[in-house]
Each structure stands twice: as structure tokens, then as C-alpha cells.
């Protein structure tokens with residue numbers, strides 16, 4: 001399986017705080033990889049280094065074998081890394097389809113010459129992307145009136161407009177109701193399967209993680225303490241201890257399905 005993303009000894013210190021400490025991992029093509037850990041474990045700091053918002057104190061990041069350590073967010077985005085945020089990033093005053101059209105215009109580097117005709121450009125492709133996330137029926141609605149779960153699906157369509165090789169999703173289901181969470185992650189899993197995109201996501205809801213992740217990495221106090229399959233992580237006493245504060249046992253697969 002080809003390696004899409006690799007970190008080697010990734011480390012970030014803020015003064016005396018080592019937020020991410022010597023983290024090494026690989027993410028393969030078509031993999032849905034979860035990065036979990038308690039509050040303050042270093043997940044966002046790790047993401048920000050992968051996306052270029054933060055420069056590592058030490059260590060390296062490789063994308064498709066190329067060293068992208070310290071490159072700017074724009075350069076990393078240009079190389080095919082998309083990102084969705086905890087707080088959705090859409091233009092509220094524009095319609096759903098216009099948001100996707102703008103992403104396609106940007107992807108095709110047509111921003112300045114396109115503006116007078118923007119509403120006519122890439123409509124078919126935009127509709128295809130909206131269909132992919134189940135939003136085609138809402139194409140002409142303004143983003144300002146969308147339900148939160150729909151905004152998250154739109155954000156996914158916008159990210160896909162850039163045809164990413166790798167998608168970084170920082171708490172994609174934050175603020176969503178449980179049923180919406182499962183639906184959004186199912187959609188993400190379908191996209192990973194159908195398009196061969198690789199996804200790295202952070203998530204606090206363990207049901208979502210266990211239901212959808214192909215593999216799980218666990219950070220605690222900046223250190224990667226476990227990296228394995230859903231079953232390995234579910235049954236790892238160290239993970240249960242540090243992640244949920246000890247004494248807590250994750251639900252088994254059968255119990256989770258019954259819940």
C-alpha cells in the first residue's frame with residue numbers, strides 16, 4: 001500500500017511545553033485514520049504542523065515522499081492536502097452551489113478573470129459534488145439558513161472541489177447530534193472507499209471513531225502511545241487508562257451496536 005503521508009520525529013514545543021513529542025506515523029492511500037486523545041493531547045498542534053500553520057521544532061513531514069516540512073499552508077494545499085475545520089468555513093451570504101463554484105474557480109486558478117461570470121462557471125461539476133454529499137436538493141439555498149449538519153456536508157463538498165489526495169478533518173462532527181455524526185462519518189468513509197482519498201481525522205466521540213476508522217492513533221501529552229486497529233485500541237488498557245481517565249472500559253463491538 002502506498003504511503004501518502006509520513007511524519008518522522010515530529011515535535012513542537014511552546015516555551016517549556018512540549019505539545020507534540022517525537023511523533024512518527026504513516027498514512028496509506030485510501031485509509032481513514034483517526035487521531036484521538038484527551039483534551040490538550042496535541043491533536044490540533046499536530047494537524048497545524050501537517051497543514052503548515054505551525055513550523056515543527058523538530059522532525060519532518062513527507063507527502064507522497066516529498067519533504068514538505070515548514071512549507072506554507074498554501075503550498076501544502078496546492079500539493080493536494082485539503083482541510084475541514086471545527087468551525088465551518090463557508091460564505092454565509094452565498095448560496096450552497098455558489099460556495100462550491102467558488103472552490104472550483106479557486107482550484108482552477110481562475111479567481112480574478114472569473115469573477116464577472118462566476119455564477120455560470122463549473123455548475124455541472126458543482127452539482128456533482130453536491131450530489132456526492134447529498135446536498136443537491138439544497139443547491140440554491142443560502143448558507144446562512146442551512147442546518148449545521150448540512151453546512152458540514154457542504155464543507156466536505158468544498159474540500160473535495162480541490163481534488164485532494166489527503167483530507168485533514170479536525171473534529172468534523174463537533175457540535176452535531178449523534179445521528180448526524182454517524183451520517184457524516186459514513187459519508188466520509190464512502191468517499192474514502194469510492195475515491196481513494198486518504199483521511200486523517202480527530203474526533204472526541206469514540207462511537208464515531210470505532211464505527212468508521214480503519215486505524216486509530218492515540219496521543220497523550222504529546223506522545224503517540226498507541227497505533228493500531230479498532231480492536232487493538234478498544235482493548236488497550238493503556239489507552240483506556242489515559243484516554244478516559246482510568247477505570248473506564250470501552251464498549252465491545254456488540255454492545256456498541258446494541259446501544
Ligand SMILES: Nc1ncnc2c1ncn2[C@@H]1O[C@H](COP(=O)(O)OP(=O)(O)OP(=O)(O)O)[C@@H](O)[C@H]1O
Nearest residue numbers: 014017018019037038039040041042043044045046
Ligand atoms: N500557541 C500555543 N501556545 C502555547 N501553548 C499551546 C499553544 N497551542 C497549544 N498549546 C498547548 O499545547 C498542548 C496541546 O494542545 P492542542 O490544542 O494541540 O491539544 P488537542 O489535543 O488538540 O486538545 P483539544 O482536544 O482540547 O482540542 C496544550 O497543553 C496546549 O495548552
